Amino acid sequence: MWPVEVIEQGSGVPAVLVHGDVFGAEGTWNQQRPLARGRRLLLVNRRGFGGSPDVDGEDFAVDAVDVAEVLGDGAHLVGHSYGGVVALLAAARRPEAVLSLAVVEPPALGLTRDRADTREFITTVRAIIDRAPSPEEFLPQFVRAVGGDPNRLPSPLPPPLAKAAKLQMRGRWPWEAEIPLDDLAPTPFPKLVISGAHSAMFDAVCDLLQARLPAARVVVPGAGHSVPQTGTPFNEYLAHFWSSAEAPG
Numbered sequence: 001m002w003p004v005e006v007i008e009q010g011s012g013v014p015a016v017l018v019h020g021d022v023f024g025a026e027g028t029w030n031q032q033r034p035l036a037r038g039r040r041l042l043l044v045n046r047r048g049f050g051g052s053p054d055v056d057g058e059d060f061a062v063d064a065v066d067v068a069e070v071l072g073d074g075a076h077l078v079g080h081s082y083g084g085v086v087a088l089l090a091a092a093r094r095p096e097a098v099l100s101l102a103v104v105e106p107p108a109l110g111l112t113r114d115r116a117d118t119r120e121f122i123t124t125v126r127a128i129i130d131r132a133p134s135p136e137e138f139l140p141q142f143v144r145a146v147g148g149d150p151n152r153l154p155s156p157l158p159p160p161l162a163k164a165a166k167l168q169m170r171g172r173w174p175w176e177a178e179i180p181l182d183d184l185a186p187t188p189f190p191k192l193v194i195s196g197a198h199s200a201m202f203d204a205v206c207d208l209l210q211a212r213l214p215a216a217r218v219v220v221p222g223a224g225h226s227v228p229q230t231g232t233p234f235n236e237y238l239a240h241f242w243s244s245a246e247a248p249g
Contacts, residue, residue, distance in 0.1 A: 004066045005051035007043040010036025013246060016070050017043050020081025021168050022143060024049035024160065028080055031231035035239060044070055048167045057171030064089035071097040076242050080104040080228055085174045092180040095187040100245035102192040102238060104227050105202045109175035112208060117201040121145060122175055135165035142168065147199045147225040181212045190245045191215035196227040
């Protein structure tokens with residue numbers, strides 16, 4: 001079957017959803033259950049999360065190969081945060097299997113290295129790592145750095161979140177990814193970039209992707225970096241985007 005755990009919901013046209021760094025598939029996409037009405041959601045747990053194979057550290061390149069396989073004969077593709085970087089790479093790997101591509105605040109920071117706020121963010125994360133923190137020390141600092149709410153983290157950290165923190169600390173950082181914009185730009189499938197109106201750094205990445213892919217662009221405020229947690233507004237944008245992509249002609 002698939003190389004990683006995939007949680008299926010609903011039936012109809014398939015849509016592959018790829019989570020980010022901290023929370024696995026179910027934690028990231030718990031507000032997207034209504035989208036399963038009329039579509040088959042395939043919630044991917046990247047390696048190291050849920051029931052997927054264990055790894056020492058996350059790797060966007062390995063994840064992209066896995067996700068490209070889950071696309072099967074054709075599916076919509078959605079990626080949040082680190083999963084957005086994975087989705088961009090997977091779409092370039094198998095463009096013929098992508099019905100549409102939506103990325104939500106992907107930290108494709110290699111594209112904006114010339115910006116002071118990008119450099120500052122990378123320096124901040126590296127400084128956190130250099131202090132050799134425990135997972136309990138690292139995760140709140142990282143969540144705060146990306147514009148999330150560390151208060152959403154339970155205390156003490158349950159084993160899945162402690163494991164996620166270790167995967168980050170030992171893995172490949174998303175700013176190391178080379179995003180193949182020149183390969184993605186001529187692909188025929190529709191593209192959408194979503195941001196949460198909380199970070200000039202993420203806005204800059206999203207604006208660049210909008211121009212270079214090129215892509216439609218929407219802003220869904222209210223949940224910081226955790227844009228899917230807005231629920232209904234996010235779902236309405238995504239459902240409309242999917243319907244437009246599926247429309248004849």
